[in-house]
Amino acid sequence: MEKFIHIENVGVTFSTKKGPFVALRDINLNVAKGEFIALIGHSGCGKSTLLNIISGLNTPSSGVAIAAGKEIKGPGPDRAMVFQNHSLLPWLTCFDNVHLAVERVFGDRENKAQLKERTRAALELVKMGHAAEKRPGEISGGMKQRIGIARALAMEPKVLLMDEPFGALDALTRAHLQDELLKIIAKTGSTVVMVTHDVDEAVLLSDRIVMMTNGPAATIGEVLHVQLDRPRDRVALAHDARYMDYRTAVLEFLYHRHAKPEVETA
Structure with a gap:
């Protein structure tokens, strides 16, 4: 498949009053034309930072990010963003x-x-x-x-970037828009990278789920290939053993191997 996005050895370090803060390290990811990628992980794992590198809103401190054969040096009409806030x-x-x-x-x-x-x-x-x-x-x-x-x-972007686009909506509205998004992507053949906290959303929509380790210095922990036939029907998938296996694999990664450490309080 034609490679649309290429991210090689990308790291992001921010300057703070307390010194350098390493947000991301050693990010390597390729996204093919027409592929739907979900980025998932706990808060602070750098999902939105990675999405912003692809959009051109953030610049890598190290490594290189390429979209459609050109190094990403800023926002452009070839990459369109949908935020959680409709803006x-x-x-x-x-x-x-x-x-x-x-x-x-x-x-x-x-x-x-x-x-x-x-x-x-x-x-x-x-x-x-x-x-x-x-x-x-x-x-x-x-x-x-x-x-x-x-x-x-x-x-008509080459890449559609979505940062928790349904996160602020009620469950029924979110489910309805997820179903509509599936139809739209099937019709347009868009390449999509989406940040989500919702495990079911990730499995329902994506071709691959990129699971991030906890920050700081977060990186890609595992990549899960979701081999479910399209078009997808959420009701039918609720009874599909493969769907449940994918869902369990993501939960296992997030809550057993990379559980968010509890913050101690005085």
């Missing part, structure tokens, strides 16, 4: 929030009608065409996240 501009309509990104990426190549059509297509992809003229304050949290995903997909 929509509250004074713009849903249509205008998506159109702003479309115009930024394609404004010098397409006319106004084409830009509007691209925006409408992205909204329809996440089933939010009916809310195009609403502002973020007029729609639910789950709908806001749909708009955030639409905005990212409208840029």
Whole structure:
């Protein structure tokens, strides 16, 4: 498979008042075109730091990160980010929030009608065409996240990066959006790297689960290949022995071999 992301011997050290803080060390990871990767681990293990290196928001202290054959030296339209906070501009309509990104990426190549059509297509992809003229304050949290995903997909990125995109939603809304994301990825063939704390989410969505050791100086502890047929149905998988085995393997890693140490209190 074609390699889209290549991370080689990456380390990240931050300067603090107490001296250098090593967040990540010896990170080596390849992501193929069309692959869905989940990054999972305890808080403070550097999942978001690693995602930010791929996005270009963070710079490695050592090693190299490459996307689509080019060294990552900053954010770019080839890598779109979906945050836990939808980050929509509250004074713009849903249509205008998506159109702003479309115009930024394609404004010098397409006319106004084409830009509007691209925006409408992205909204329809996440089933939010009916809310195009609403502002973020007029729609639910789950709908806001749909708009955030639409905005990212409208840029036609080579890599879609997601930082706990459903973490702030209630369980039913989260499950519904996970199912919709499966359909969207199947339709677009997007390459995805997603940070999650949710073991079931990781197994349901991903092709590989990258399990991080505890920080500081966190690294990749294990990589689990999830060999479940697509399309995936959460109800059917609930009775699938392989699904339960994958889930158990991740829990075993997180809570037995890499349990988060308890903080002593006075």
